[in-house]
Amino acid sequence: MTAPLTDSVRHRLAEAGCVADPSDVYAGDGARFYDDLVGPDRSEIREVLAVARRSGPEVLDLAAGTGRLTVPLLRSGARVTALDLSADMLARLRDAVPPQAPCTFVVADMCAFDLERVFDLVVLGATSITLLGGADRRRLYAAVRRHLAPTGSVLLSVAGPVAVTRLRASADQEIAVETARGRKAYLQSQQVEAGGAARIVNWMPLPLPASPGPVRVLTTRLQLLDAATVSAELREAGFARPAAIPVRTNGAVPGEGMVLLHTRADDGGADVT
Known part of the structure; x- marks a missing residue:
């Protein structure tokens, strides 16, 4: 809407x-504009890849859009499932990915999807969680938990304090x-x-x-969401206390512009570090 x-x-x-x-x-001509607007932004890519290298190869990229994170993840050796509600955004991503790349494209709502498989890492970048109201965020957390491998984790970005x-x-x-x-x-x-x-x-x-x-x-x-709010919601949804990873953004102290929250399903063990 x-x-x-x-x-x-x-x-x-x-x-x-x-x-x-x-x-x-995010639709029609807007998808092309969005790609032009955010495509050059390299924020969080380095930090996401660092976590992905410590995880298994199966990655689910939620709200993948035109592939700002998907393409670097593929280049790093991950097998990526790119999920987005906008078919127009995914069409642009398809054009950017080589035909033989291990990438699966799924048009679906990130709050209500069932892929009948699990992943080593679920990523939600570009502070895309802010697209969702409170009820939808709770649905998102539940869907993510269903799709995590036993040792899998979730990584999502939120705005930093500045x-x-x-x-x-x-x-x-x-x-x-x-x-x-x-x-x-x-x-x-x-x-x-x-x-x-x-x-x-x-x-x-x-x-x-x-x-x-x-x-x-x-x-x-x-x-408008901050790290403390999202961390509390994740804990309430059954995840371990998230580790906060400062993100380097242009012209700002790391973590002031963006923070990555990294967590996994809470099984009573140690928190994510």
């Missing part, structure tokens, strides 16, 4: 005499996105709502047209 528009985007469109043509950032503070403020900024046709300018507009529990994010191309008409606005709605 397409997320709503921010007040700032509505205002700018109204001033220009334009109307919004909202579209999900990033969380920044994300809790409504803000607009102009960004440049490198595309196949060259650099293109967008307004990235973030509006915090639900008492600070969630945020709407829009991307609108700039400049706006000189004459009235429709403008494609890509949208999403994300939850």
Whole structure:
């Protein structure tokens, strides 16, 4: 379902005499934009691969998208099952993966899937857990537990403390996105709502047209979650106390922008280290 528009985007469109043509950032043309937007970001890849090398070869990449983690995992020697709700995102991933690569593509809801097998490592990167509300996160945790091998573990990323503070403020900024046709300018507009529990994010191309008409606005709605909240939820869902792995992000002290939480099903043994 397409997320709503921010007040700032509505205002700018109204001033220009334009109307919004909202579209999900994870579907259709949005999948290409998302790939251009996040594809160059190398955050968390090094840390995810370090954990994957200590795990068995069978990896489930949830919310795999266009393969930001899937492709490096395959290159490291893992056998990857890439699962995503968006067939458009997985189609782009298929194009990026060599035909003989040990990769399986699954279009499914990461909160409700049954692959009838287990994995050595389940990964949920790019802070994609923020796509889910509380009830869906509980369903996600249950589905992950069902798919873990006896010695398997789960690795997921959340925003670090500095990033969380920044994300809790409504803000607009102009960004440049490198595309196949060259650099293109967008307004990235973030509006915090639900008492600070969630945020709407829009991307609108700039400049706006000189004459009235429709403008494609890509949208999403994300939850605001920190490491402490997700760690507590994992414990409640039957996982061991997660180990926090600081992630190196550009221009920030490791762990301030992003943290990886690494855990496994709680069998009464020692916590993950």
